Amino acid sequence: MTESILVTGSSRGIGRAIALRLARAGHDLVLHCRSRLDEALAVQQEIQALGRRARVLQFDVADRAACRERLEADMEAHGAYYGVVCNAGLTRDGAFPALTDNDWDEVLRTNLDGFYNVLQPVTMPMIRRRKSGRIVCITSVSGLIGNRGQVNYSASKAGVIGAAKALAIELGKRRITVNCVAPGLIDTDMLDDTLPLEELLKMIPAQRMGTPEEVAGAVNFLMSEEASYITRQVLAVNGGLC
Numbered sequence: 001m002t003e004s005i006l007v008t009g010s011s012r013g014i015g016r017a018i019a020l021r022l023a024r025a026g027h028d029l030v031l032h033c034r035s036r037l038d039e040a041l042a043v044q045q046e047i048q049a050l051g052r053r054a055r056v057l058q059f060d061v062a063d064r065a066a067c068r069e070r071l072e073a074d075m076e077a078h079g080a081y082y083g084v085v086c087n088a089g090l091t092r093d094g095a096f097p098a099l100t101d102n103d104w105d106e107v108l109r110t111n112l113d114g115f116y117n118v119l120q121p122v123t124m125p126m127i128r129r130r131k132s133g134r135i136v137c138i139t140s141v142s143g144l145i146g147n148r149g150q151v152n153y154s155a156s157k158a159g160v161i162g163a164a165k166a167l168a169i170e171l172g173k174r175r176i177t178v179n180c181v182a183p184g185l186i187d188t189d190m191l192d193d194t195l196p197l198e199e200l201l202k203m204i205p206a207q208r209m210g211t212p213e214e215v216a217g218a219v220n221f222l223m224s225e226e227a228s229y230i231t232r233q234v235l236a237v238n239g240g241l242c
């Protein structure tokens with residue numbers, strides 16, 4: 001059995017920073033991407049240069065059958081995971097009256113169904129390890145307080161927070177912690193060029209965007225042995241935006 005950590009959506013942005021931070025902390029990684037295999041392979045090389053092992057899985061987290069098939073095959077070959085970071089996610093922003101059925105469905109299927117699609121196949125194998133384990137879900141300030149233009153996204157992230165808290169209860173006595181990290185405005189490709197940055201910065205006490213590495217630091221802490229009595233929590237990384 002390995003002590004590896006699966007990080008979904010780790011070819012770029014926050015997921016990439018999390019994977020690199022966990023590798024620096026001494027973990028082996030299971031990287032994941034949907035379409036950008038070249039970027040995921042570049043992250044794999046960076047991790048190998050740090051002296052850790054990394055392999056890459058490719059699937060769409062909204063595709064339930066593909067998630068089960070790829071994850072079961074990977075665990076069959078390499079053993080159950082010590083940790084999972086559910087990071088893959090997307091936005092399809094717009095004022096509520098202008099949202100399309102597709103905007104709603106794509107966000108809910110990726111961000112909320114992705115929680116079930118990824119975690120359901122891996123949880124029983126984690127329990128069978130009979131060792132401590134860690135699950136961290138990347139949610140958002142939008143899932144805590146709501147955000148204009150993000151009714152779909154806020155619903156998906158609030159849903160993940162509820163699901164994670166319930167799963168934390170089920171896994172508590174198995175020594176598997178389940179927590180969320182809720183970033184605020186983080187400087188990644190996800191942010192739209194049309195974002196009213198000056199207006200948004202006025203709402204953030206720290207008066208700046210956060211970095212992927214600042215989110216990764218919080219995830220690394222929750223993955224550590226030091227965080228073994230922390231479960232069912234949401235750790236905000238948002239410069240005071242609330």
Ligand SMILES: NC(=O)c1ccc[n+]([C@@H]2O[C@H](COP(=O)([O-])OP(=O)(O)OC[C@H]3O[C@@H](n4cnc5c(N)ncnc54)[C@H](O)[C@@H]3O)[C@@H](O)[C@H]2O)c1
Binds near residue numbers: 009010035110138185
């Ligand atoms: N950037 C922010 O301001 C911010 C704030 C709060 C929360 N978040 C959350 O952080 C996470 C990472 O976002 P990011 O800013 O790094 O964005 P990003 O767009 O750079 O990265 C998102 C990753 O998720 C992957 N992904 C998206 N849909 C997928 C699917 N259906 N199947 C497989 N992979 C898929 C993408 O390929 C990409 O690798 C997301 O869950 C996002 O909601 C971001």
Ligand SMILES: CC(C)C1=CC=C(C(=O)O)[C@@H](O)[C@H]1O
Binds near residue numbers: 091140147185200
């Ligand atoms: C409220 C605003 C700064 C904001 C919060 C969360 C986001 C996210 O992607 O989770 C951003 O889209 C951004 O709009």
